[in-house]
Amino acid sequence: MSKLFRIAIDGPGASGKSTTAKQLAKKLGFGYIDSGAMFRAITLKCQQNNIDPSDIANKDKVTEIANNAEIRFPTLDQVELDGQNVSELIRTSNISRNISLVASNWAVRDILANQQRKMAKGEIPGTISTGFERHGKLVKGVVMDGRDIGTVILPDAELKIFIEADVRIRAQRRFDELKKREGDALTETVDDVERDLEARDLADYTRKIAPLLKAKDAITLNTSHLSIEEQVDAIEKMVLERV
Ligand code: CDP
Ligand code: CDP
Structure with a gap:
């Protein structure tokens, strides 16, 4: 397989x-890994x-869970866990509140890091890139977003972006999203x-381990006052300048 253009966000x-x-990913025909x-x-x-991940006695059980979990991205919007569509279930505030304990478990990070690197190489199904034509050549690639992608997972990515936005604006965006999903059942402000x-x-x-850190060679994009379209266009331009 020819080399993939990897974008770390x-x-x-x-x-x-x-x-x-x-x-x-949709615009460029690239694979996407969340x-x-x-x-x-x-x-x-x-x-x-x-299993309560905050209980130190459960550390091995949490590792076993990670070792045996089959996570796939069959489409850009879908997340599958052991063959079940969990796209909605994983976005609740309850999961967000408990995730830090799992994310700071080094064994879990190690297991997921392995899978993420394989996915970025197209070695795990579901992240296939069809690519786009540029200067008569087919450019294929993958976009991966997270906290440690540019620093730990893909330190040699072809393009690294660090996205920022004011915390109040981020909170309003997440609130709007939750409101849309949960409607009147939403109790949070x-x-x-x-x-x-x-x-x-x-x-x-x-x-x-693997803290949220801007890689030295990452480009900062503050999205506080950008539309989604402007954000996407800005990064697409950076890709086109590099291929
Ligand atoms: O959507 P949001 O940015 O709120 O969160 P997310 O990207 O779904 O990630 C949820 C949590 O997973 C983060 O707060 C991190 O604690 C952890 N995470 C991580 O540690 N490393 C990554 N590469 C991605 C997420
Ligand atoms: O992945 P991360 O947690 O960084 O953020 P997201 O889930 O992509 O975005 C959070 C929410 O902000 C989504 O509902 C987006 O539609 C919305 N949003 C945005 O990303 N950019 C804007 N300029 C405006 C809204």
Whole structure:
């Protein structure tokens, strides 16, 4: 297989990484890997098995869960866990609140890192890239978003982006998303969502293993005042300048 053009997108929660990554992948015909969804899926599987990841005594059980979880991305919008569509189940606030304990488990990170690198090479099905034509050549690639993609998972990615946005704007975006999904059943306010995001940011920025960090060679994109289309166009332009 010819070499894939790999785009690493990192940044804090609700900054616009996955929306941008998905639309970019669609435009370029690239594969898409949502690494956050993988941590979410492991958190969900722990809950389904009544395993509390905060209990140190459960460390081995959490590792076993990660080892045996089959996570796939059959389409840009779908996440499958052991053959089940969990796309909606993994996005609840409950999962977001409990995920940091799973994300700071080094054994889980190691297992998922392995899978993420294989996915980026197209070695795991579901991330196939059809690519696009450029200067008479077919360019194939993959977009992966998360917290440590440009620093740990794909340190030699062809393009690295670090997406940022003001925390209040991020909270409002996540709130709107939850409201759309849960309607009147939503009990949280924008302030609650902002507090949760800040707590998760802090855990992500300060954890010892694979913290959220801008790679030295990453390009910062602040999306506070950008539309989704502008975000996607900005990165697409960077890709076209490099192929
Ligand atoms: O969508 P949002 O940015 O809120 O979160 P996400 O990308 O789905 O990631 C959820 C959580 O998984 C993050 O807060 C991190 O704790 C963890 N994560 C990680 O540690 N490393 C990654 N590469 C991706 C996510
Ligand atoms: O993946 P991450 O957690 O960084 O963020 P996301 O899930 O892609 O984006 C969070 C929400 O912000 C989504 O509902 C997007 O539609 C919305 N949004 C955005 O990403 N960019 C804008 N300029 C405006 C809204």
